[in-house]
Amino acid sequence: MFKTTKMKLIELMILRQDIDRVLEYLGKTANFQIQNETELPADSAHNPHRAMFDQLQSCRSFLKLPDVSSWSDDSSLPGDSDYASAQDILAAVEDMRRRENEAGDRQKRIRSAWDEAKAFANLKVAYSELEHLTFLSMRIGKIDPSIFEELRFSVGDRAVIVSLGADNSRILAAASKKGRFALDSELKKFGFIALEVPKDFKGVPDDVLEGLQKQSEEADRELADLSAQRDRYADAHAEQLRRLLESFSLGAQVSRIRESLEATQLVYRIMGWIAASDCSQVMRDLDNLTEGRIAIRTYEPGEVPSVKNGHEKVPVQYRHNAFVKSFERMIFSYGAPLYGTVDPTPVVAFFFTLLFGIMFGDVGQGLVFFLIGLLMISKKAKVLKNWNNFGPIFVAIGCSSMVMGLLTGEFFANSEVLRPFSRFVTGLFGEPRDHILHMMPSKDSLGKLIVFFGFTVAVGFIINSVGLIINIVNQFSLGKPAHAVFSKTGVCGAFFFWYVASFVIRVLLGGVGFSWFDIVGIAIPLIGIFFAEPFTRLFEGHRPVFENGLFSAVIEGIVEILEVVSTYISNSVSFLRVGAFALSHAVLSFIIFTMSDLVGGSLSAGGIAIGIFGNAIIIILEGLIVAIQVIRLQYYEFFSKFFTETGREFKPFRFKYTD
Structure with a gap:
């Protein structure tokens, strides 16, 4: 298990002459979260960069050029030459706009006169x-x-x-x-x-009509010529205009941030959080950038008064590879973990992939997800550009679906294509069978289905247990040993859950029934949970131990016991849905395969049409439903074990192109 990235608080004292370049550096590196920022002022005449940016955007719109979609590496703060170039473009565009408006008005007058003349001809x-x-x-x-x-x-x-x-x-x-x-x-x-x-x-005399028609045609040609001139100007200055838009957008944001900082007549003060691993490099870069005209001081989180007294939470950042990183939004959409706690993202990535594959087993349909994921990662499909970060997730669930599909023998809802593979594999271990794992209900497969449902419950037991372990480690890390031991998701709750699970397994396997030591094994953790609040106050030194009296403590204990029992039962039974969705997927595939046979087979025109339509329905609708169910299991059965308090997500200052 990994923990959240170690953070530091940095205080920067910057001279007025260097502040813009420092902000430019921080915004481009995007690894610094500004802490002492006041409310940002609205863009106004005090921000000339923003005013120029808006005028250039108007020019871009007039020239019918596409807006900037991503930053280029050569973007920088605007200088005097950029202002001169921008003014030249503004003047040229204004002249073209004026001439087009005049020509357009002239065309309207002539066309209106011609229409009137034709009406009375x-x-x-x-x-x-x-x-x-x-x-x-x-x-x-x-x-x-x-x-x-x-x-x-x-x-x-x-x-x-x-x-x-x-x-x-x-x-x-x-x-x-x-x-x-x-x-x-x-x-x-x-x-x-x-x-x-x-x-x-x-x-109207005919010669007048002909004259008006000629003038109308000349006005049309004039407008067409002006439009062609505009297109040529746009082609010649597109790259320059793009660079200027980026530059003035960057300048506008730097100006806004600068105005929100604490400052004297000569010095600006910036405080912010940064990953400890980036701290040394940033300090060196800033020192070189300002030629030594900067004062830098760093603080550990424990040295920050607002953090020590609980008024401020240290922002949480993770460092993951591309695959695990694609699951981060699933964590932060539920809530940010506390700083210094266990990072659950790798666990979420593994179990999400596993559960999706179990519920959605088909080699062909999994291959579709896999290819979509590769397309997202390549960033070549514009229609998927907003989903590119989720490409590794689609690749992962595609692979898990294909593995499960090999076990169930499904290929685009066809159960015959992979039959030779299944018979070959099963033949290595005994009598050849048509399916390694037969999901369709029948007399022969009923026992295997029960075992399969038991397997899904076992997966749920592992996920619940991992959540409990994470919470116990987190509570000890946060200096809350009493909560780690006596809470329903602490040591007592975990011991109760594990002991009851072992007892049920022992009974199902035909072992010894209920004995006196089972009473002890169940009663001890329940007593700890029953008196969790008084025990916590006792160990933390709070007095009185029974804050609201003994009777109130007993009532709270009864409620806690009832909640613990009901919660662990529901958390375990909830994973039966994994097997149920795997079964429903197999049934849907069987229905599509049967319908194809009824219209002439899978290779007939009707069979192909049904196969395409049916698989599309399964991939889109059932794929969406399965994804929702997996997320639900993560949120309610896993996250609920250790997300007892949310933290603060690390959101570094970065430039964002504004239009």
């Missing part, structure tokens, strides 16, 4: 002549084209609605003189906007 009679008709009342104007048909339906036979253009946006409405008020009311409901038409207007 077929009006060859003077409007005044139409208006003087004694039996007709006419209106010319604009409406929303999408409601043209609805307007025609609404007015019905009371008026005639004629489209003046191809897009139905301009209409001529005619009704009898008596019906003009009803027509006006109906047009108003549909948002009709009347157009002023000169009395002598007779339509």
Whole structure:
């Protein structure tokens, strides 16, 4: 078992001229958690780096360039040359934006005029002549084209609605003189906007239409040319803009952190936690960076007053290989362990992989998980980029599923493909069989299934026991020997659990029944648990021993005993679900295999379709359910043994690209 990484508190006294470079170094190395940080000020005009970053982001958006997705190694704080380059880009983009806006407005005016002209091109009679008709009342104007048909339906036979253009946006409405008020009311409901038409207007000459069309085409070409210029500028300056965005983003964050630190007119003070193994290197780097203009002092956790009096918890960090590290989020999502306690991550990694494989045994389906894991690790699939850290987990559960699949003889829910392998292996130890481990219920396999369920309970016993041992070690490490001995998850609880388990095994194997020494073996740990609170106060020197009186202590003891018995029974029985899910997986695979046979076999078109669909359902839905069940077993049966108090996760100061 490994413990949490040893930490140290560092105090840095930095001159104003060096503070930005020191913060840049700390943010890039990402191994220093700032301790004396005050509330960060909001970004404002006092942060010119942030203002410039926002303007550059606007330029990037205008140039239609993708945003920065990851930091490059050459990113650094912005200097005078960077500001000059940024100003050049801002000026160029602003000029392009202005010219495009002007061209766009010009195009809209010309297109609107052309649309108006086309709408009235077929009006060859003077409007005044139409208006003087004694039996007709006419209106010319604009409406929303999408409601043209609805307007025609609404007015019905009371008026005639004629489209003046191809897009139905301009209409001529005619009704009898008596019906003009009803027509006006109906047009108003549909948002009709009347157009002023000169009395002598007779339509639009063809040469005017051709001229407007030509101007519209020229405006389109002008906009296209400007768009091409923008694309060429974007291609030529993409790399420079990316570098500037990174630089000013970094500068904005350094400015924000700097403003949150304690400072005098000349000196800044930074305090923070760092892994003890990194301490010497960081001190050397900072000394070289500032050319000796820095004062550094280190403290052990026990020397920090706030830690000694319990007001502050030392942050917890782990150092793992890639496989174990991928399980860290499972630990911290439940809670951070206390500093100086046992690191449970390797245990979680092992048992998660084991339990998943037991419940999800199939060589083909496990191979899918394995390949997905390799794809995540390679970081080549963009759709999985947010899951790349979990690649080792998928590789591990894929391997465990394939191993279990070899035992059960399943390959993509087909129980015949691996039959030669199973007969070969079983033949080495006796009579050849179709399956090394037959999971489908039958008269012949019932006894083996009972043994298998017993095996899952035994795995649960081991997991529970490891959790108890971790808690006992943790309590002794934290200087709480009384809690380590008398608590329900301490020595007394563990001894009771182990003794009862050994007693049950002895009875099942046909050994000696209940005897007087069993009473002693069970009673002694229960007495310790019954009086856990008084014993703890006695050994820790607290008085009175019975803080709330003897009667209250007895009631608390009874409750503790009932809780211990019920908890250990439920913790053990809970692992039967491992066997139940393994059995349900086998049954689902059998159903898919049977359905394939009913439609012509696994190699027929119908069989292939059922095989693909069925395996996809199992991989996605059952895989998700099994993962949830394994996490549940870890949380409730394992973590609950030693997560009696949560600590504080180590969160180092690091730069994060902001948009």
